Each structure stands twice: as C-alpha cells, then as structure tokens.
Amino acid sequence: MFEYNMQRLTPEEFEKFSKLVYDESGIFMKDSKITLLSNRLRKRLQALDINSFAEYFDYIQKLSDKSHELDLLLDVVSTNETYFFRSERHFAALMQKCVPDIVAKKKDRKLTVWSAGCSTGEEPYTIAICLSELKDLLFGWDVEILATDIAYSVLDFARQGKYSGRRIDKVPPNLLEKYFDKSESEEDVYTVKKQLKDMVKFGTLNLFKDQFPRNIDLIFCRNVMIYFDREHQRTLVKNFYNALSKTNGYFFIGHSETLHSVSEDFAYMKIMDSPVYVPKERLNEFSSN
Numbered sequence: 001m002f003e004y005n006m007q008r009l010t011p012e013e014f015e016k017f018s019k020l021v022y023d024e025s026g027i028f029m030k031d032s033k034i035t036l037l038s039n040r041l042r043k044r045l046q047a048l049d050i051n052s053f054a055e056y057f058d059y060i061q062k063l064s065d066k067s068h069e070l071d072l073l074l075d076v077v078s079t080n081e082t083y084f085f086r087s088e089r090h091f092a093a094l095m096q097k098c099v100p101d102i103v104a105k106k107k108d109r110k111l112t113v114w115s116a117g118c119s120t121g122e123e124p125y126t127i128a129i130c131l132s133e134l135k136d137l138l139f140g141w142d143v144e145i146l147a148t149d150i151a152y153s154v155l156d157f158a159r160q161g162k163y164s165g166r167r168i169d170k171v172p173p174n175l176l177e178k179y180f181d182k183s184e185s186e187e188d189v190y191t192v193k194k195q196l197k198d199m200v201k202f203g204t205l206n207l208f209k210d211q212f213p214r215n216i217d218l219i220f221c222r223n224v225m226i227y228f229d230r231e232h233q234r235t236l237v238k239n240f241y242n243a244l245s246k247t248n249g250y251f252f253i254g255h256s257e258t259l260h261s262v263s264e265d266f267a268y269m270k271i272m273d274s275p276v277y278v279p280k281e282r283l284n285e286f287s288s289n
C-alpha cells in the first residue's frame, strides 16, 4: 500500500511534468501550481499503481506509443470548472443581436456554432437552449453546435447530459422545466432532453494539435485562453480568426479575458452590455449603426 497522498513533486519533477503538459496542450503552469499539479497527477499514479512521480515520468518516456497516456495525463491536469448560463449577458447578446443579425444576412440558412473548450457541456447546452428559444426565427435553418475539448472524461460527462447543484443554479426555472427531465430517483438531478442532445456534436480537439473546423458563424472560447501563455494565445486567436466567417462571425471570450496585445484581427464590441469580438473587416458595419 503506497502513501500516494503524501507525495508532492520535487521542483525538478515539476519542471519536467509542467514542460510535458505545456508541449502537449499549451497549458502553462507557474511554479506556484506545484501542489495543484501534484494532486492531479496522483490520480494517474493510483490508476497505474505506480509508486512515485519519477517512475511515472519514466513510464511515459518508455511507452512506444505515448498518445493514450498523454491523453489521460491531460485529462487529469486540465481545469474544467463551468456551469449553465455562465456570464449570462453573453447569451442575451447571442439571442437578441448576434443570431438575428446572422439570420438577416446569411443566404444559405446554415448556422454553425463552435464551443471550443466546452468542458462538461454546460456551455454548448446553454447555447442549444438559446437557439431553441429562437426556433421561430431559425425555422428552416440547419443549426449545428460543435463542442470540443482536449479532455475525454469531460466529454463523456457532457454526452450523458446529467447535471445537478451549482452547475444548473443559473438555469431559469421555466427553461429547466422545458429542456430538462427531472430525475425520479435522485434529488436535484436533471438530464438535458434529447432535443438538446441532438443539437450538439461533442468531440475531442486539441487546440494546438488538431485541425480547426471552417466557416464558423459563432465561436465561444471562454475561460480557456487563461491557461495559455501569450505566444499560444496569439496562435490560437489567429486560428480562430481564420475559422470564423468574415462577413457575419462573432467571437466570445471569457469576461476576465482580453484580446489586448493578443490579436489585432478582431474589433471589440459591447453588445447588450457584454464584450463580444467581431473580425476587423466588420468594424465599419458597426460604427455606421
């Protein structure tokens, strides 16, 4: 029986593991994260019945195909905090300005939304609720919500669509009743209805290793960039710019995040009292309104 709980990375081990995490995911960990990283890596030690961090590092190095173990390592290392209607003003902007604007402009009647770094699914399902509430406006439209994350376990959780507690605290009661099934056996447990599940396509996507989808109308990448250093943020935002429609695209980042000194490809807008970015090509369109 090993004393897993007692173990903490040495500064040298921290350097090795944090570099591995950075190289594989762009997630940058300051030295002050040593306890956090130790706690999270301990789960892999336990799962593999490995005795020390040093042994775990060697184990990874000796694997002929490291990809599976690296996926599992990133899965335990990533921070997945999220909840329904997080930064709710974003969703007011989405419903009252962005979607009506896209509907007025796009001829192909196809709306594609991407929740990049979707974690356990609360963000894409919130988007699905909002778009369902706009069903009259979107009648006859082909609506697709792509929801991606680097971590497998959060995507499994998301596909189940079963939520409770503070994850659903901010869902207005009428929407909770309309879009969720209340569990009969467990208290305060709600599962999103099939109609929402059918709107969202979940999949793994590493923002620094995998190809991006194209021609996206709305990109949500909120509370993800905070984990990356400036260089990775710049690369990421450039790739989002390339993925977004230049004629009607909108880009949402977290309320505590900024594109200042990260990108000049986007113009900052305040819509419904909420920060939203549009490709710089659209700036005239907004200033003339």
Ligand SMILES: C[S@@+](CC[C@H](N)C(=O)[O-])C[C@H]1O[C@@H](n2cnc3c(N)ncnc32)[C@H](O)[C@@H]1O
Pocket (backbone or CB within 6 Å): 024, 025, 026, 027, 078, 079, 080, 081, 082, 083, 086, 116, 117, 118, 119, 120, 123, 148, 149, 150, 151, 154, 205, 206, 207, 208, 221, 222, 223, 224, 227, 254
């Ligand atoms: C704090 S959650 C944000 C969830 C949601 N967007 C929100 O704002 O509530 C950050 C998510 O980013 C994901 N993530 C971190 N690095 C990533 C990468 N390189 N590629 C894809 N997803 C990543 C994490 O796995 C995590 O689920």
